[in-house]
Amino acid sequence: MPYILLIIYLAAALALQLLTGSFPVSFMAFPLNLIFFVIWLAGMLWIWRAGRRSLFVRFILSPGATFTAIGLLLAAVLVMGFTGWRWVASTWVFVALMLYFQTVLLFVILRGWREATAADARLGAVRWRFVFLHVGLLVAVASAFWGAPDSETQRVKAERGNQLKEFVLEFSPEGAPSMFKAVVDIDGEDVELKVNHPYKRRFGEDVYLLSYDASATVGEEVRYCVLQIVKEPWKYGAAAGIVMMLAGALMLFVGGPRRNASNDWE
Amino acid sequence: MIGNDMITWKLFIWFGLASVGLSAAGAVAALCADDHWSASSLRYRRRRTLAVSLTSAALAVFAAFIIGLWISLERPPLRTMGETRLWYSFFAILAGLFTYLRWRYRWILSFSTVLATVFVIINILRPEIHDQSLMPALQSPWFIPHVTVYMFSYSLLGCAFLLALVGLFSGKGDVLPAADTLVYVGTAFLTFGMLSGALWAKQAWGHYWSWDPKETWALVTWLCYLLYIHLRLVGRVSRRGLCLLLIFAFLCLQMCWWGVNYLPAAQDSVHVYNR
Numbered sequence: 001m002p003y004i005l006l007i008i009y010l011a012a013a014l015a016l017q018l019l020t021g022s023f024p025v026s027f028m029a030f031p032l033n034l035i036f037f038v039i040w041l042a043g044m045l046w047i048w049r050a051g052r053r054s055l056f057v058r059f060i061l062s063p064g065a066t067f068t069a070i071g072l073l074l075a076a077v078l079v080m081g082f083t084g085w086r087w088v089a090s091t092w093v094f095v096a097l098m099l100y101f102q103t104v105l106l107f108v109i110l111r112g113w114r115e116a117t118a119a120d121a122r123l124g125a126v127r128w129r130f131v132f133l134h135v136g137l138l139v140a141v142a143s144a145f146w147g148a149p150d151s152e153t154q155r156v157k158a159e160r161g162n163q164l165k166e167f168v169l170e171f172s173p174e175g176a177p178s179m180f181k182a183v184v185d186i187d188g189e190d191v192e193l194k195v196n197h198p199y200k201r202r203f204g205e206d207v208y209l210l211s212y213d214a215s216a217t218v219g220e221e222v223r224y225c226v227l228q229i230v231k232e233p234w235k236y237g238a239a240a241g242i243v244m245m246l247a248g249a250l251m252l253f254v255g256g257p258r259r260n261a262s263n264d265w266e
Numbered sequence: 267m268i269g270n271d272m273i274t275w276k277l278f279i280w281f282g283l284a285s286v287g288l289s290a291a292g293a294v295a296a297l298c299a300d301d302h303w304s305a306s307s308l309r310y311r312r313r314r315t316l317a318v319s320l321t322s323a324a325l326a327v328f329a330a331f332i333i334g335l336w337i338s339l340e341r342p343p344l345r346t347m348g349e350t351r352l353w354y355s356f357f358a359i360l361a362g363l364f365t366y367l368r369w370r371y372r373w374i375l376s377f378s379t380v381l382a383t384v385f386v387i388i389n390i391l392r393p394e395i396h397d398q399s400l401m402p403a404l405q406s407p408w409f410i411p412h413v414t415v416y417m418f419s420y421s422l423l424g425c426a427f428l429l430a431l432v433g434l435f436s437g438k439g440d441v442l443p444a445a446d447t448l449v450y451v452g453t454a455f456l457t458f459g460m461l462s463g464a465l466w467a468k469q470a471w472g473h474y475w476s477w478d479p480k481e482t483w484a485l486v487t488w489l490c491y492l493l494y495i496h497l498r499l500v501g502r503v504s505r506r507g508l509c510l511l512l513i514f515a516f517l518c519l520q521m522c523w524w525g526v527n528y529l530p531a532a533q534d535s536v537h538v539y540n541r
Contacts, residue, residue, distance in 0.1 A: 063500045063502070067496065067497065073489060074490065077485050078518075080477060081479065081482045081521070084531030084532055085531075153472065176401065178400070179402055195405070196402075196405065196406040196469055198469060206472065208470075208471070232473075235468070238464075239468075242474070245461055246457070246458065249453075249454040249455075250454070252453065252457070256451065257443075257447055257450050
């Protein structure tokens with residue numbers, strides 16, 4: 001029965017995809033994404049408190065839910081791998097799948113964040129490795145997923161005599177560019193930009209040196225460079241999730257396989 | 267710029283063959299120990315010490331070449347396919363030694379030697395070592411940890427793949443507990459590699475994740491091992507099925523490592539540096 005509902009859920013997403021085209025990512029921009037995120041999170045927490053015996057919660061916490069969440073995502077990413085179709089990530093089916101993945105992950109965290117003891121489940125020790133890995137993954141994925149509508153990437157050509165103040169280009173003995181950097185005017189300030197060294201313009205917004213006038217050869221002046229302005233206000237969440245997962249991975253390396261049979265899959 | 271007294275690719279054939287030879291001798295020493303010898307007997311311990319010493323010597327020779335090449339190139343040798351294969355061979359022998367010390371499988375050193383030898387031979391016959399300079403995007407403190415961590419996890423998961431093959435075709439004993447440890451440690455390093463890549467991509471290109479073909483295949487690989495780990499926790503899937511999953515996961519890993527370079531759909535990847 002639950003699997004039939006899962007199939008209907010994904011089929012509905014497919015139908016929406018066929019009828020309306022890809023998911024309206026930009027429509028969901030702030031504050032709509034935040035509102036839906038709060039509704040989702042509050043709704044799931046309410047279900048967790050009120051309906052632990054419900055079919056929904058029992059299914060979401062079953063091994064089968066975890067396997068379908070990982071397995072279906074794997075299948076979707078395999079399709080993207082073989083075809084190179086990046087647009088798959090903004091289809092209704094993929095969005096539905098990511099929502100399912102996050103829901104399973106959230107409930108698994110709610111159940112398993114501390115050791116279940118026979119006497120009193122509230123007294124169990126916190127399972128730090130589990131928490132770092134699973135909460136980290138949820139925070140990173142949720143930031144990317146709910147924050148995607150607020151991401152914006154612009155490319156600007158900075159020309160000499162205008163925004164581009166200075167450009168340094170060095171070549172290796174083989175003739176390939178080995179280093180380039182630019183001094184550009186950003187908001188009336190002279191800023192040095194290099195690959196791997198972006199400039200933080202304001203909260204959630206960074207400026208990158210993307211490319212330059214590639215026709216310039218040794219000794220020639222570079223006439224323009226291309227700046228990339230990335231607005232990603234949810235990036236701090238993604239960074240926090242990534243750092244948590246790194247800590248969890250370190251614990252995975254140190255601890256190795258460890259079974260706590262009491263807590264995995266009640 | 268590069269003097270005659272420095273270590274260059276021209277010398278690789280000697281270093282590579284010496285290292286593979288020592289590793290093979292270590293593997294033979296390990297194989298010669300008999301299953302019936304008790305682990306504490308003197309002759310068993312002698313064999314074991316001999317196997318470990320020979321394999322360590324193989325690692326030392328290989329490390330000497332990598333360090334020498336690093337110095338002569340004036341940058342870490344991590345960029346071309348030839349250079350990453352160098353690390354792979356080194357880590358394959360290291361992972362084999364680790365598995366041998368930990369679980370005492372007599373045959374694992376033979377397998378890791380074969381794995382390392384394949385990549386040494388490819389490097390001798392088809393080096394792909396051109397392009398001596400390091401392009402600007404790769405000039406970052408993330409570069410060395412990102413690549414070495416991946417190479418180390420690839421070699422651990424390579425050993426898990428060999429165990430899965432043994433489990434699938436010989437049916438002798440249960441190889442999965444040993445594979446578990448390799449997969450846990452390998453996946454931990456796979457996670458380091460993928461996440462350090464995401465942090466670096468944000469710094470270099472502006473986005474943590476952009477579904478670049480290399481990223482997509484890295485995620486495929488990671489999800490395969492994630493699925494294995496979670497399936498093992500429940501234990502409802504047959505050993506055969508789990509061995510097949512480990513084999514499939516390793517094939518995806520190959521796709522991520524070098525297969526994408528040949529995939530028509532992946533020709534716009536920003537991760538191909540040696541075209």
